[in-house]
Amino acid sequence: MTKLxxxxxxxxxxxxxxxxPAPIPPRNIExxxxxxxxxxxxxxxxxxxxxxxxxxxxxxxxxxxCILYNGCAIYDFAAEKVLRxxxxxxxxxxxxxxxxxxxxxxxxxxxxxxxxxxxxxxGYVREYLGRENMPILEEALTKARGPFLKAVMAxxxxxxxxxxxxxxxxxxxxxxxxxxxxxxxxxxxxxAEKGTALIELMDLLGIPPARTVAMGxxxxxxxxxxxxxxxxxxxxxxxxxxxxxxxxxxxCEDGALADLIEALERRxxx
Numbered sequence: 001m002t003k004l005x006x007x008x009x010x011x012x013x014x015x016x017x018x019x020x021p022a023p024i025p026p027r028n029i030e031x032x033x034x035x036x037x038x039x040x041x042x043x044x045x046x047x048x049x050x051x052x053x054x055x056x057x058x059x060x061x062x063x064x065x066c067i068l069y070n071g072c073a074i075y076d077f078a079a080e081k082v083l084r085x086x087x088x089x090x091x092x093x094x095x096x097x098x099x100x101x102x103x104x105x106x107x108x109x110x111x112x113x114x115x116x117x118x119x120x121x122x123g124y125v126r127e128y129l130g131r132e133n134m135p136i137l138e139e140a141l142t143k144a145r146g147p148f149l150k151a152v153m154a155x156x157x158x159x160x161x162x163x164x165x166x167x168x169x170x171x172x173x174x175x176x177x178x179x180x181x182x183x184x185x186x187x188x189x190x191x192a193e194k195g196t197a198l199i200e201l202m203d204l205l206g207i208p209p210a211r212t213v214a215m216g217x218x219x220x221x222x223x224x225x226x227x228x229x230x231x232x233x234x235x236x237x238x239x240x241x242x243x244x245x246x247x248x249x250x251x252c253e254d255g256a257l258a259d260l261i262e263a264l265e266r267r268x269x270x
Contacts, residue, residue, distance in 0.1 A: 004268045005039025008064065008207045010198060010224065011257055012216035013046040013056055014181060016234060019252050020131065024059060027255030035261050036061040041205065043067065045194045045216070045224055047180045050075055050113060051133040064205060069111065070180055070188060070220055071197035072149040074204070082113065084200055086192040087147035089174040095187065096141055096151055098170070103163055106155040109136075110148040117144050124154040124183075151187040160185050180220040195223020202227075215260055217241060217252065232260045 011017050018024040036042050042060070045067035046053055053068055057077050065076040065083055074084040092110075100108055100120055107124025110117045116136045118125040126136060129152065153163060163185045167177035173190060180186045194216070202212055214221075214228035217237045225231035225244040232247035234256040242248055249259035 002211060002268050003039070004035060004264065006207075006211050007035075007264065007268065008041045008043070008202065008205060008212045009035060009261070009264075010043045010045050010067070010201070010212070010214045010228070012194075012218070012221050012224075013044055013048060013053065015217040015236070015252055016215050016221075017044065017056070017252075017257055022253060024056065025253065025255040025258070027258035029059065031255070031258035031261035033061050034265070036063055041207065043201065045071070045198065045214070045221075047184075047186065047220065049111065049132050049134055052131060054133075065201060067194055067197040067201060067224075069149045070178065070186055070192070071194040071223070072188060072192045073113070074197055074201055083204065084197070085113075085149065086189045087149055088151065088187070088189055090146075091172070091174060092146075092148065092151060092187070093141055093144075095167075095170070095172055095175060099153065099163070099167065099187075100141070102166060103153070103155065103159070106153050106159065106163065108141075109152045109154070110144055110146075111150050111152060112146075112148055116152075117148075119144065121154065125152075127154070129154065150189075150192075153185045153187070154183050155185070157182045178220040179218070181218065186220070193223045194221060195225075195227040198224045198227045213260070213264065215249075215257060 041064045043064040047070040107121025108119040109125045118138045160179045164177045210229040212228045213230045214224045215232040217234045231245040233245040234252045249256040
C-alpha cells in the first residue's frame with residue numbers, strides 16, 4: 001500500500017490553494033503540515049513569478065522545487081536557484097505584433113524572471129499584473145530585448161476564449177496559448193506548460209507518476225492533471241477540467257486542498 005511518505009503533491013495556487021486576494025484557508029495550511037510531517041513532498045505549480053509566489057511559499061511547508069510561470073521554470077526556493085527554464089522563441093515579436101493589431105484593446109506584456117515589460121494597454125497590465133510584485137517597465141515591442149519566459153495578455157474576461165482560439169489557430173508551431181485566469185491569456189514556448197514541468201519535476205525527484213497527486217482548477221492546469229497519477233480539482237472548476245480528474249472536492253475558499261489531503265490520509269498510512 002502506498003504511504004503518504006511516498007507521495008508528491010502538487011497544487012495550483014490561484015483558485016485551488018486560495019482565491020486571491022483572500023488568504024490561504026487555515027485548513028489547507030494545517031493539512032499540508034500534516035502531510036509533509038508524514039514524509040510527503042509538496043510543491044506548487046503556478047503562473048506566478050518568483051516574487052509573486054514567494055509570500056505563499058513562505059506560509060507553506062513546501063519541501064520540493066516549484067513550477068512557476070505556468071511551467072516555463074522550475075525554481076528551488078530553498079537554494080534560490082532556477083533549475084530548469086524555457087524561453088520564448090525569437091519569433092515572439094512577430095506573433096505579438098499580429099495579436100496587438102487584432103486585439104488593440106488588450107494589454108500586452110512580456111515577462112522575465114524578475115521584471116515585466118509592458119508593451120501596450122499599460123493600465124490593464126498594471127491593474128492585473130501588479131500582484132506579481134515585480135518592476136513594470138514600459139517599452140515598445142520593437143525595443144524589447146529578451147530572453148523572455150512568456151507573454152501575458154490582460155483583457156475583459158469575455159475576450160479570453162476568442163484570443164486563445166485566435167492564437168492557437170495561426171499555425172505558430174513554436175508557441176502555444178492558454179487561458180490562465182479570468183482576465184488572462186498567455187503565450188508560452190511550445191514545449192513549456194505545467195504538465196511538461198511536472199514530468200521534469202518528477203524526474204528530478206525520482207518520483208513516478210503513480211505516486212504523484214496534482215490539484216488544479218483551470219484550463220492551464222490540464223497538462224499537469226493529465227501527467228499526474230491522481231488528478232483532483234475543486235467544485236468550481238470548468239467541466240473540461242473536471243473531466244480530467246478522478247477526485248472532485250469542495251470549494252477553494254472552504255479548503256478544497258485540505259479535503260484532498262484528508263482523503264489521502266484515509267487511503268494511505270502515514
